[in-house]
Each structure stands twice: as C-alpha cells, then as structure tokens.
Amino acid sequence: MTARLPRIVIAGMAIESSAYAAHRAGHDDFAVLRGSEVLARYPFLAPGTPLGDAAEWIGVFYARSIPGGQVRRDVYDDFRSRIVTGLAEVGNVDAVYLDVHGAMGVEGMDDAEGDLVEAVRAVVGTRPLITAPMDLHGNVSERFARAVDLPTCFRLAPHEDAEDTRERAARTLLEWVDRDERPARAWVRVPILLPGEKTSTRVEPARSLYARLTDVERMPGVTDASIWIGYAWADEPRCHATVIVSGDDPDAITAEAEELARGLWDVRDDFSFVGPPGSLAEGISAGLAHRAAGGERPYLVSDSGDNPGAGGSGDVTWTLHQLLADERLTGAVDDLTVAVASIFDPGAVASLDDAAVGSTVDLQAGARVDDRVSGPVRITGVLVGRYDDPVAGRVVVIGVGALRVIVTERRKAFHAVDDFRAVGIDPLATDIVVTKIGYLEPTLYDVAAGWTLALTPGPVDQDLARLGHHRIARPMFPFDAFDTAPDLTATVLR
Template sequence: MSNVHRIGVGGIAIESSTFSPQTTRLDDFTVLAGAEMQSRYPFMPDWVFQGRTDVQWLPCIHARAIPGAPVAPETYAHLKTRLLAAIETVLPMDGFFLDIHGAMNVAGMDDAEADLAAAVRELVGPCCLIAAGMDLHGNVSRALVERVDIFTAHRLAPHDDAIDTRERSCALLLRCIDEGTRPARAWLRIPVLLPGERTSTLVEPAKSIYASLATESAIAGRGTVLDASLWVGYVWADEPRSSATVVVTGTDTTAIAAAAERVARRYWAARERFTFGTPAGDASWCIDSALEPGPTPVVISDSGDNPTAGGVGDVPHLLGHLVSHPKLREGGASAIFASIPDPDAVRAMVKAGTGAEVGVDLGGKLDPVNGSPLRVKGTVETVFLDDAVGGDLAVLRVGNVLVIVTSRRKPHHYLQDFTQLGLDPAACTVVAVKIGYLVPELRAIARRALLALTPGAVNQDIGSLTYTRVLRPMYPLDTEFGEPELRAELIS
C-alpha cells in the first residue's frame, strides 16, 4: 500500500449571482457519485491517469448546477456532508483533487469554497496535498489559498479548455506527490472586477495576458514555478472576496511572487482596454441594427438575463422588443427567440395543440425584479415533450418571431437544441439567445453578432448594480484611485 499513491476526487461547482432573487436547491444540482464521475475526466479512462498503475484515483462525489442563484444553506450542508462522507470511506489519501468552480454563494455565507476546502482539509489531514482546478470566473480569497496547496484555472474564455484544466490540475498534484514537494502560493488581489463578456480570451487584451500564463508556468520542465493562474473573478457576487486574483504555485518563493506581480501588473495596466469585443447596445438598438441590410443571421445575446452566467432567464425584455418590432410583425424579416422558461405557458400550449391560437403571459415570474409577464398572442408551432434539460417545450409563432418556451431553464448553445424543434437558425434574420459571448456552434452560424445590454441578474451594465460589500476602491465601480501596490502575499 505504501508505494501506491491514493488520490481522492470531488467537489461542488456552481456560479451564483447574488443579484438573483431565486434560490438554488438540491433539484438544480446534478450529483455524480463514484464511478459516475468518469465523464468529467476523459483523460483518465477507467481511472488510470498517464498510464500509471501505482496511482489509485478515488472518485467521491461531484455536484454541479448550471449557474444561478445563491445556494440554499440546507442544500449546501447536504452536499458538503455527502462529499465528506464519501471522502471518509476512502481515507487515507496522499492527494485530493478539489474540482470546484469558485463562485458559489451560499445564502448567509461568504466564501463557500473556503468553507468547503477547510472541511476537506480537516478530514484528509495536514500531510495530504490538495489541488484545485477552477473556472477563471471564480473569486479566490486568501482563506481558500491557505487551505489548498496547488491551484490552476482555465486559460480560455469561452472555456474550450475546461477538461484541460482538470487534467493539468491532476498532473500538477501527481507531480508534487511524486517529487515529495509541498509548493507555496503567491496570492495577489487586483482591484479590478469585470464581466466575462469584456474579458474573453478570443480578443485583446485578455488574449495576450492569458497567453502569457503558459510562459510564466513551467509545467513541462523542472521549473520551480508550477503554475500561474489569473481569475477575472465573478462580477455578480456582492461579496468581499470578489475581484480579479492571481495565484502562482511553486517551490521558489521569490520566483512565484515575481511571476504573480508581473501578471497582476499586466492585467491592471490593461484595465481600460477590456471592452465587449462585440458591438453592444440596448435591446432596440440591437434589433434595429440586426434588421439593417447585411449578412444574416444576426445573433443577438440577451446578456443581462443569461442563465449560463447566473441569470434567472425569464426576463422578457428583449423578447418584448422583438415581437413588437414592425419589421418582425409583418415585414419580411424573421426571428427565433431562445428561450424563456414558463411552465404554465407550455402547459397551455401543449393542451391547445399544434396549430392552435393561444394568448399567454410569458416570463417575468421568476425574476419579478427585472421583468414582468409579457402578454402575447400567437400560434402554437411545435410541441416537444420531455426534453432532458428543459422538460416539455413549445414554440409559439408571434408574427414572424418563433419563441421557444421551456418548462425549466434551458440554455440553447447547440444547433441540436434548435433543429430538434424543427427550427433552422441559419435561415432566420435574427436569432436572439439568452447568452453572453457566443459558444462555438452559435459563433459558427452567426454572420454578425450583437450584445444586447438587457436587464437581469447578470446585467452587464455593472455601474447600474448596487454593491455594498465588495472591497473598494474597485475598478470600474471606482475610477478615481491611485496606482495599487500589487504586492503578492506568500502562503505556504
């Protein structure tokens, strides 16, 4: 037993907007236990990593929810208890891979990830190495960095490297176990808090800054800097820990502090250059622009209510502008709206049946802070029962707008989400989606893309949100402040 390394795997992952009036409960989480967790780690077929037979990976519990509201305290307590119980059955261990997002908010608790890491640490003991693989939209407190030995985070946004991040984290953990090293961390908060839509790595300045992380890290070599990671943070969390952060992990404390300070200075210096990367404006401006002559389809992101960033998803603000636009009422233009959750409306449409005329009040019920129900009359175009994510679905034709209505929140990121309803987004003038920056399949069909700055729990106009708990000064909430020191703190 002594020459076999035992490494546990588990975590809880969600991104929670504290501006959402909803609560995330157990039903919202997908919980994978033991062998079921395999799907998250395709680089570890049959739990064998790097072909090593002297390492035993021990899957515990992984719980994940699509981004949303703060987690109910009893839900968090339940998931935490299950994770700890699963860990307890496979102790002792030499390492633990903590698979978290980093922007979970539990109602009434700040810094849920630090709470979770502390509980895991207590159970696995001081000698076990813990590695965290995170989303770059997480908020990383000093308390978290004190409890975890090795950090890494995504280097691409959109996160085409989500699996690579997990693999890198496991590789770093195994390397430290093999070498018998316990790395230190250089942690540095940058007083900048920007939305993901302004920090996409597809465009500058995030593209170059994130590319520089690979240079700062020397994973493949024998370097003393193991990993340099930069979190842009999660802007829709009014918590003291919310900000951009750098963590550099390694054994040479001078080198990791210097690397962290270089990355932080690059980010700070670029702060005014982070823009949306896509033409952005209010709902009417976006629709008018989309309907001007030019290549189609034009994909409009209904960004303030994007459920994949934590929005509630039922604010019918952009939808209201679409169905009332003269060119979409009777003109030659056409649009698809994807999508709005409203179980009552779906039930009424399913009952009426395909081809029936119905009047429904769409949305504005789950997020009454940012919207109110939109009265529309239309024809039921399609009914689709039992979608794995959205439940029963229906398509309502209102003028030339085809509105996808779902029973439960469902992101529309794949063409299959449209084609299964008989819809062809490429053939429309406008495709409006509750999303931020576009995911690959939507990017591929979009001949033009526009970002609608709409109301919601993830409003991109962050100056219009009320923050009371974020540490100040914080750019761009504050603009009049002097050069911050940007000194790394060493934690070991």
C-alpha cells in the same frame, strides 16, 4: 515488489451564482454524480491512460448546475455533508482533486468555496495535497488559497480549454504527490472587477495576458501560473481579480505573480466588450438591415442581462416584451424569421397540454421567478411545435408573426446551434437569433454572420453600476478612481 499507487479522491460542487438573480438553486438544479459516475466525468483518468494508471482514483461526490442564483443553504449543507462523509468513508488518501467553479454563492454565506475546502481539509488532514481546477471567473479569497495546494484555472473565455485545465490539474497533482515538500503559492489580490464580456481571451488585452502564463510556468521553480479575472455579479469581499503562481521557489513565484498582477493592472483601461455593443433595439435594427442588404443568416443578438450561462434567472421577460411590441417583427414580413430563446415557465408550458400543434394559443409566461425588471408577458400566437429536452424538459415554440418564441419547462441556456435544432429551429435558416447569452459560445460564434451584444437589464447586467454592489472591498476598478497604483505585493502561502 510493485510500488503502491497514490490514492486520490475526487469530489466537488460547482455553480456560478449571481447575487442579483431571484432564482435560488435547489436540489433539482443540480446533476449529481457518485462513485464511478464521478470518474467517468474525466476521460483522461480512464484505465489504460497514463494518468489513469498512475494513481488509484476514487470518485466520491460531484454536483453541478448551470449558473443561476444563490444556492439554498439547505442544499449546500446537504452536498457538503455528502462530500465530507464520503471522504471519511474512503479513509486515508494522498491527495484530493476538488472540482469547483469559484463563484458559488450560498444564502447567508460568504466564500462558499473557502468553507467547502476547509471542510475537506478538516476530514482528510493536513498531509494530503489538494488541487482545484477552476473557472477563470472565480473569486479566490486568501482563505481558499491557503487551503488549496495547487489551484489552477481556465485560460480561455469562452472556456474551450476546460477539459485541458482539468487534465493539467491532475497531471500537476501527480507530479507533486510523492515529493517530500509542498508547493508554495504566491497570491495577489488585484482590485479589478469586470464582466466576462469585457475580458474575453478572443480579444486584447486578455488574449495576451493569458498567453503569458504558459511561458511563466516553464520557468525554473514555477509549477503553475493562473489569472482569475473574477466574477462581477457576486457581491462579497472576495470579488476581485486574483493572480496565483505556485512552485517550489518562493522568490521566483513571488516575482512572477507580482509581474503578472502589474501587467493586469496596467491594461485595466483597455478592456472593452468582445462584441459590438448596443441596445436591443439597435441590435434588431442591425439584424433587419443585414437581412435587407442580402447578408447571410443568422444575425445574432445577445440578451446579455439575463444570460443563464452567467447567472441570469432565465425568465426575465424584458426583451420578449420589447420584441412582441415591435411591429417590424409581429407584422406581415415575407419570410422573416426571428428565434427568441428563451423563458422558462412550467405552468405556461402545462397550460398548452391540450392545445394542438397549429392551433392559436393565448398564455401568460415568464417572470415567475424574477419579476423585478418586468412582469409576465402575454403571448398570443400559433403553437408551432412541442418538444422534450433532457435539460429544459417540455418545450413549446409559439409563432407570433416572424417571431418563434421558445418557452421551456425548466431553465436552459440556448448557447449552441444544436440547442435550437433540437426544438425545430435551424439557426442557418433563421434571419435573427435572439438568445440569453453574453459572448457567443463556439458553435454560435462560428455561424454568426453578424452580431450585437445587446446591453439589456437583468441579474447579469453588463452595466455593473446599475446593480448596486455594496459589499465588495473598495476602492475597486472601475467603480473608483485610483490616484496611485494599488499594493500588488504577493502573499506567499505554504
């Protein structure tokens, strides 16, 4: 007689939301998957694979957006309802694979992921296990940790291990689903809130901290060990670093969680920017000096304050205003090329519908969503190219002296070499690439011949003090001084 395979449903909703972005995420911001489309997101669950054949995997509903502002409440309520309804229609299940980010913000709510997982638990009941693979930039409340049996998160920033983490979550879930006992979690709140550009695992101390996790989870009685460094551009009580160690030995997981938390706290002063920081002007000057010295292309400049990959609105014009006012870039400089990515403005793109490539254009663009830092910018130049992009929609590239300004119909993060090549710009043939990014994602990191992490203003400002957090629990490093070490005692959840 063939043993019954466990029934496991997959659902989720993921976005990273800055509380300081004017952007609001609506239905159009999300890519939505249903049924078999959900399963196709996880190639390691395909039929014929060890994990795929070990359970009956059932896709329900999954919605994902690039980072941005808070989600409109009606959109969250709609997606939450679709998940709950879909789970109810599936009937009895053995486990839930809940794919979330951990830093979703919703208008009028605190702890959106905590609300979502409690809604899931209410419909599936207390018996099924729930796992949640997450971004290490999530903010994990005790409420969320109590409802999720097997939480885990990425161990690399940039997140080159995202697929590995999702597969690890599925594998761990299968290891527990037929057991008579439930995993325990040791949860530790660590009062640290730092931007991702200071906590990249490319450099110390994060590299060594996260490298310890594999050894910890190999210990007897331990199933998983995770460190959430947190998301600094939200403003909720759950905003802080978190350590969770799960397993079947409460004493072992408690000891290891507290040790990891102390290790994180002890190196709090050692975190620094992953790339050379500076002002925008310093970054451009460094790029021009690099070119003058015969350096290879390209020199990268991060417009970090409006990084859509971290929650920026994507149409803050402050940097573009500065670049258009810089005569070194707009004047006659032989063969100098400077790519600028990007701002989105559907009206500005549409205003060029009748303009021929090669013609002179004059338009106002940007700051339609987020005008708190600077207003729309006037761009007068030559229409260099017109493109269609599956994410950005219609795209125009406008030449102003050495500048090649990218204006898109919809929000898009230009975080990869191919993003630029798709709009006619080859970074390897460009002297300076200015893009709305923080730390460099892999393909840009690989080609960068030089780099400045420009500390520009915007919804994901690296200078957290300028943002005005007022709802986080205090004291919190680096906002406050600590005369004594905080309480890092683990709470064991079962």
